[in-house]
Amino acid sequence: MPPMSATATNRRAVGAASDAAAPAIRPAIRISELRKTFGHLVAIDNVSVDVQPGEFFVIVGPSGCGKTTLLRILAGLETASGGSIEIDTPAGSQRPANSMVFQGESIFPWMTVWNNAAYGLRMRNAPAAVIKDKVAHYLDATGLTRFAGYYPHQLSGGMKQRVSIARAFANDPEILLMDEPFSALDAQNKLLLQEELLRIWDEQKKTVVFITHSVDEAVYLGDRIMVMTAQPGRVKSFVRVPLPRPRNVIELQKAPEFGELVHRIWSNLRDEVQRAREQDEGAHDTGDGAA
Ligand SMILES: Nc1ncnc2c1ncn2[C@@H]1O[C@H](COP(=O)(O)OP(=O)(O)OP(=O)(O)O)[C@@H](O)[C@H]1O
Ligand SMILES: [Mg+2]
Numbered sequence: 001m002p003p004m005s006a007t008a009t010n011r012r013a014v015g016a017a018s019d020a021a022a023p024a025i026r027p028a029i030r031i032s033e034l035r036k037t038f039g040h041l042v043a044i045d046n047v048s049v050d051v052q053p054g055e056f057f058v059i060v061g062p063s064g065c066g067k068t069t070l071l072r073i074l075a076g077l078e079t080a081s082g083g084s085i086e087i088d089t090p091a092g093s094q095r096p097a098n099s100m101v102f103q104g105e106s107i108f109p110w111m112t113v114w115n116n117a118a119y120g121l122r123m124r125n126a127p128a129a130v131i132k133d134k135v136a137h138y139l140d141a142t143g144l145t146r147f148a149g150y151y152p153h154q155l156s157g158g159m160k161q162r163v164s165i166a167r168a169f170a171n172d173p174e175i176l177l178m179d180e181p182f183s184a185l186d187a188q189n190k191l192l193l194q195e196e197l198l199r200i201w202d203e204q205k206k207t208v209v210f211i212t213h214s215v216d217e218a219v220y221l222g223d224r225i226m227v228m229t230a231q232p233g234r235v236k237s238f239v240r241v242p243l244p245r246p247r248n249v250i251e252l253q254k255a256p257e258f259g260e261l262v263h264r265i266w267s268n269l270r271d272e273v274q275r276a277r278e279q280d281e282g283a284h285d286t287g288d289g290a291a
Contacts, residue, residue: 035082061228062276120171230276
């Protein structure tokens with residue numbers, strides 16, 4: 001049986017670059033001079049970064065700067081126009097290479113909550129007992145046990161988002177790709193799931209690539225934050241988050257270091273958000289925005 005995603009292959013190289021001299025500890029993800037165009041539009045331009053095994057890597061950037069596109073390329077759902085992406089999977093690993101929590105709704109409307117959460121495991125032909133155990137565990141962790149037999153149309157938006165989070169966690173991938181997974185949630189559930197994510201990450205030492213619009217969330221969760229420029233999306237800066245772990249979100253918010261980091265990232269981001277808005281207004285003024 002093929003793995004869940006036919007695109008989840010080892011060391012997938014696109015374009016010209018290759019790694020002739022691999023370092024002693026290979027990064028979990030190596031992105032080299034990545035470029036993505038859609039027709040004339042340059043969505044991503046010259047992005048290079050190594051994400052280390054077990055790193056919690058966060059991406060922030062203005063709307064339309066190419067964050068989702070970058071994640072889709074990592075997931076193998078989109079091809080790069082130039083540069084290369086390499087994903088390192090430990091030899092002999094039985095786990096899928098990645099699972100993605102998509103921005104917005106992405107669960108199957110014809111499946112119950114339980115079956116949605118079990119989807120990745122079933123596709124991999126996991127033993128029934130493992131499926132039962134994992135799905136029960138993550139439905140519990142996401143507060144959905146009571147709704148296991150419900151269909152998506154019977155759920156709220158935040159509950160649907162939690163189903164897709166449960167599905168990704170239950171699938172137990174090497175790399176977790178998360179595209180604004182908590183943005184549709186109420187504050188209480190967001191807090192609980194952020195804590196749960198950190199707990200799982202800490203326990204399983206997964207590599208996580210996490211997109212968010214919330215600078216607070218980026219600092220609370222991340223080891224390192226990549227700030228992207230307005231379109232075309234390039235690397236504006238990398239910010240390390242040296243805050244000790246385990247982190248407590250409520251306590252952190254009182255810490256001066258937390259405030260300083262948030263301020264630093266937001267200062268970086270503000271110009272880009274402003275630039276993105278000017279681009280939008282420019283497109284409206286000249287009437288070429290609809291192309
Ligand atoms: N399939 C596609 N065809 C054409 N253009 C696309 C396609 N996918 C994305 N784009 C364009 O690429 C740019 C980047 O889109 P992307 O969805 O990656 O942005 P984003 O940073 O995730 O934004 P947001 O924060 O709003 O989610 C946008 O201008 C978008 O219109
Ligand atoms: Mg997006």
